[in-house]
Amino acid sequence: MHKELWNDAAGGFHPASAPDYLPEQALREVQLRRLRAVVDHAYNNVALFRARMEARDLTPDSIQSLADIAKLPFTVKADLRDTYPSGLFAVPMGDVVRLHASSGTTGKPIVVAYTREDIQVWSEVMARALACYGLHRGDILQNAFGYGLFTGGLGVHYGAETLGATVVPISGGNTDRQLMVIRDFGVSALCCTPSYFAHMLERADELGIDIRASSLRVGVFGAEPWSNAMRHRVEELAGIRAYDVYGLSEIVGPGVASECTEQHGLHLFEDHFYPEIIDPETGEPLPDGEEGELVITTLSKRAMPMIRYRTRDITAIIPERCACGRTLRRMRRIERRSDDMFIIRGVNVFPSQVEAALLAVEGTLPHYQIILTRSGGLDQITVEVEVTAEVFSDKVRALEDVRARLAQSIERILGIRVILRLVEPRTIERSQGKAKRVIDRRHD
């Protein structure tokens, strides 16, 4: 059916993308209908949610308009931990076809569940995300997101198959093989974390492989915040367009929002994920255009509905309509997570600010690490940056100058003194998934 609509090498239109273009009124109607259904579903099947509703004298009938969503209680990450592993599941285990779990850096992971329908929705939104980058049937997508409990690998995999693209399920790691496959398979799109891609470029350079000369034209990067400066850098180095994909396991995984070829904000697939921006201090909803914390309600998830889930991601809804023609609202790229933020001498700092400062100094590749220490009761920030062939000089003065420029660039942005240490290549641990940018030794 609708075969003529299928994306093909000629750049057709994939039927899964149809909701991207819904007239606003129709979209709001779909959202309200689904919101009422999901609140009803959660109320009747999730004890924690029902108890919180009752404590506020709310019933599913309290939701008569989209604005009524503000009456509902928030869900936070701790709720998933406290009910580990399955306390927020809303269907019997017999209806759950898949479990994923987040990497719990401290203590227990959080577990998320999917029914068969949930997997279909996830596959569809991820296919729409890939279509946003101009990918279609005939594209060969190398999926270097990790396969396993992490949602990234399988999420992108199902999305790419739904789109009709060819998937190479290589998973993370074995960088030399990744580079070989890009070249030998004629790969046109690559999916991984931005820090891993930086590592691949570095390895390609060592091996004398010019990625620019390969068939690769699209990079799909996500699972960690990355700066626009880094985007420009990898686009230039690899001769690709680099796009942001957004998602989180608690909501579904990758495919909650994605950039389009305009590269100006991420379209939220809001027919399935209802976005709100709130003031993180007061919890009050903020109007479009104002910066705050992103809160998402899953409108169609059955196995594990999330009502007003606080993502800890800081962004703003872009009120203007996108030039690409999609009616879905966009949010600004997330360069900051309130979880990643650290406070040093009373200053709030995000790793992405340090990254942008480093990239502002010509010729540096973003292999860096931030180390926080305390000496004599005073917090200190040390930024270790790997020396690259581009900045290295045989002259001490020139190298000292690079070091000073990097330090000043960071100090200008943070307003505090930093110790900048140049380190040998490959001394900072490489991550094949999410990079660990900050090491806090203040409480050791």
Added chain:
Amino acid sequence: MKLQQLSLFLENRPGQLGAPLEAIAAEGINILTLSLADTAQFGILRLIVREWEQAKQIFEQGGWVVKQTEVVAVDVLDRPGGLASALAVLEAAELNIEYMYAFSLRRDDKAILIFRFEDPDRAIEVLLENGLHVVETEELMRHVG
């Protein structure tokens, strides 16, 4: 007339110097001369070897950052004032020296000065015009080897 010098970035902590030297030694590459410039935090190892292309490859594959630069070697008599006379020539011509290092050859009673100039070609011209002897790689090999 110019010699190829390799420079490596090293962190200034114990044991950092040994590894790159061992890497080229394992391939039978002999070091003609080297110098180490260091600050509290990092060091720059500069060395001259005959098989510099092979050494550069070994360093790169070993994950070091390597830079290849052209330096100029001059030999002077190994006696008081030997270096000063060469420097006087360079000073008179207003040639800027980025850095230099030196070593003496007991056998020939000579000292070899290695100069890093901003403009090595012009420096060679000046040196030759003033009757100084610019040492080439093969010659350096004979001296050292």
